[in-house]
Amino acid sequence: MSQLETLSPHCPFDISNSFPFSDSFPGSPRSCSTPSVVHEFLSKSPSTLIAVDSGLGDSRISDDEVIFPSLPPLRNGHPDVQLRNGIMRASRLAAANEPGAENAFFVADLGQVYMQHERWKKCLPEIEPHYAIKCNPDPYILRLLASLGVGFDCASAGEINQVLNIGGIDPSRIIFANPCKATSFIRSAAKSGIDKMTFDNIDELYKIARVHPSAKLIVRILADDSKSICRFGIKFGAPLDAVSGLLSKAKELNLDVIGVSFHVGSGCYDPSVYTDAIRRARAAFDIGKDVGYEFNLLDVGGGFEDALFEKAAGVLTEAIDLYFPDRCNLRMISEPGRFYVSNAFRLAANVIAKRGKMADNLSDTVPDETDQPCVMYYINDGVYGAFNCILFDHQTVHPYVLSLNGSFHVAASERLSNSSVWGPTCDSMDCISKNVALPSALQTGDWLGFDNMGAYTICAASQFNGFELSNVIYTTGDGGGAEVRRALAAFAAKGNGLER
Numbered sequence: 271m272s273q274l275e276t277l278s279p280h281c282p283f284d285i286s287n288s289f290p291f292s293d294s295f296p297g298s299p300r301s302c303s304t305p306s307v308v309h310e311f312l313s314k315s316p317s318t319l320i321a322v323d324s325g326l327g328d329s330r331i332s333d334d335e336v337i338f339p340s341l342p343p344l345r346n347g348h349p350d351v352q353l354r355n356g357i358m359r360a361s362r363l364a365a366a367n368e369p370g371a372e373n374a375f376f377v378a379d380l381g382q383v384y385m386q387h388e389r390w391k392k393c394l395p396e397i398e399p400h401y402a403i404k405c406n407p408d409p410y411i412l413r414l415l416a417s418l419g420v421g422f423d424c425a426s427a428g429e430i431n432q433v434l435n436i437g438g439i440d441p442s443r444i445i446f447a448n449p450c451k452a453t454s455f456i457r458s459a460a461k462s463g464i465d466k467m468t469f470d471n472i473d474e475l476y477k478i479a480r481v482h483p484s485a486k487l488i489v490r491i492l493a494d495d496s497k498s499i500c501r502f503g504i505k506f507g508a509p510l511d512a513v514s515g516l517l518s519k520a521k522e523l524n525l526d527v528i529g530v531s532f533h534v535g536s537g538c539y540d541p542s543v544y545t546d547a548i549r550r551a552r553a554a555f556d557i558g559k560d561v562g563y564e565f566n567l568l569d570v571g572g573g574f575e576d577a578l579f580e581k582a583a584g585v586l587t588e589a590i591d592l593y594f595p596d597r598c599n600l601r602m603i604s605e606p607g608r609f610y611v612s613n614a615f616r617l618a619a620n621v622i623a624k625r626g627k628m629a630d631n632l633s634d635t636v637p638d639e640t641d642q643p644c645v646m647y648y649i650n651d652g653v654y655g656a657f658n659c660i661l662f663d664h665q666t667v668h669p670y671v672l673s674l675n676g677s678f679h680v681a682a683s684e685r686l687s688n689s690s691v692w693g694p695t696c697d698s699m700d701c702i703s704k705n706v707a708l709p710s711a712l713q714t715g716d717w718l719g720f721d722n723m724g725a726y727t728i729c730a731a732s733q734f735n736g737f738e739l740s741n742v743i744y745t746t747g748d749g750g751g752a753e754v755r756r757a758l759a760a761f762a763a764k765g766n767g768l769e770r
């Protein structure tokens with residue numbers, strides 16, 4: 271029986287204890303500020319909390335939390351509060367012997383997405399973002415960005431349908447930004463009224479000429495992606511010396527090429543590469559002119575990282591000023607994915623098992639050093655689920671303690687042990703963290719938290735080995751909440767976004 275199941279259903283966690291962030295567990299990424307909403311939460315007595323959050327199901331849902339009846343409610347309150355609510359709810363469900371009571375769950379803060387959009391508008395006001403939906407096609411994210419007037423970068427017929435089915439999104443707001451498309455996808459894009467699409471090879475031109483001759487084409491050129499975590503250059507992008515031949519062929523086929531795109535690679539850690547990419551785009555514009563095209567669209571792609579965004583925007587703006595000084599007839603767009611969603615999602619996962627290290631098995635491969643993990647924790651989401659980002663997106667994740675021994679309070683004095691953290695499947699590749707310091711007292715039933723889980727996580731999660739995908743609790747925190755609700759309510763009032 272897990273520790274979780276032994277907790278009292280009434281006040282399972284010690285919320286009267288001092289607030290965990292004030293002296294939080296070392297290594298917790300959020301050990302600094304105490305959000306005001308949480309103060310409010312804590313100033314209520316435990317009995318008030320239980321009245322608000324009663325029964326075994328969800329806490330009472332207020333009217334302003336239901337905007338799209340087909341979607342889960344959009345909660346009010348800081349994501350930290352929602353993480354705690356989710357954990358307390360899990361404890362009540364466990365006490366009632368509900369299956370899957372302790373399932374891992376996400377908390378998504380839509381206010382964070384709104385604030386990223388504000389940042390975009392402030393730093394790159396001339397560039398219209400087209401959200402790359404492959405990064406996280408969450409129904410709330412798509413609705414919010416649609417309501418804010420953002421466009422969309424789709425790579426398949428499925429993604430195009432997903433965006434168009436929301437309603438209220440004109441096909442002209444979509445760019446089909448996959449340079450190698452199935453013919454049937456090009457045909458269905460034509461049927462849906464989607465004209466803007468990228469190409470980087472001659473074969474694509476023949477296909478487009480055949481099934482969508484009036485398409486507005488964008489030549490995707492190769493950019494230096496050596497400063498990015500996920501490189502695209504080995505798969506996509508025409509080198510500059512191939513552009514002339516491609517454009518001549520397009521001209522011969524009577525196709526309309528309107529501009530140039532590039533992608534510096536996803537997770538770009540050296541924004542200086544944008545300068546070179548813009549220089550190459552300028553060269554492609556000039557080649558276009560020689561071939562007889564008058565380009566008017568520049569698509570600067572994605573790759574924007576949250577932490578480096580202002581720097582990237584500065585480099586980009588400077589390069590655009592340098593290479594495109596006269597741009598009254600130039601429309602500029604982009605395809606950010608990660609930037610919008612990465613920091614909006616947190617994951618809470620339950621410790622489902624704990625054991626000592628496999629000393630004998632590892633002795634061949636791991637030298638017997640004292641900093642080697644001596645405790646193994648198994649949690650209920652892994653690399654076949656949300657943590658596929660470790661394999662596919664080359665991410666490193668940093669677990670921190672959300673609850674310890676039934677309390678949200680983690681004393682700074684907790685003794686730490688080098689630990690490893692594993693996913694729930696039977697595959698030994700399912701490792702989340704090879705070596706991380708966690709409190710020695712951490713045990714089955716406790717919860718670990720992970721930040722920055724919004725990009726390239728849920729979208730590629732599988733149900734391998736019979737493990738379910740983790741649910742999402744949606745909320746708006748202390749930034750942008752009112753604006754998010756206003757934008758979504760106005761969107762819904764026009765009849766948009768109502769179908770699931």
Ligand SMILES: *Cc1c(COP(=O)(O)O)cnc(C)c1O
Nearest residue numbers: 402536537572573605606607608
């Ligand atoms: C994946 C992808 C993006 C998004 O990249 P981010 O690094 O998440 O911003 C944009 N454009 C294209 C063509 C992509 O394949």
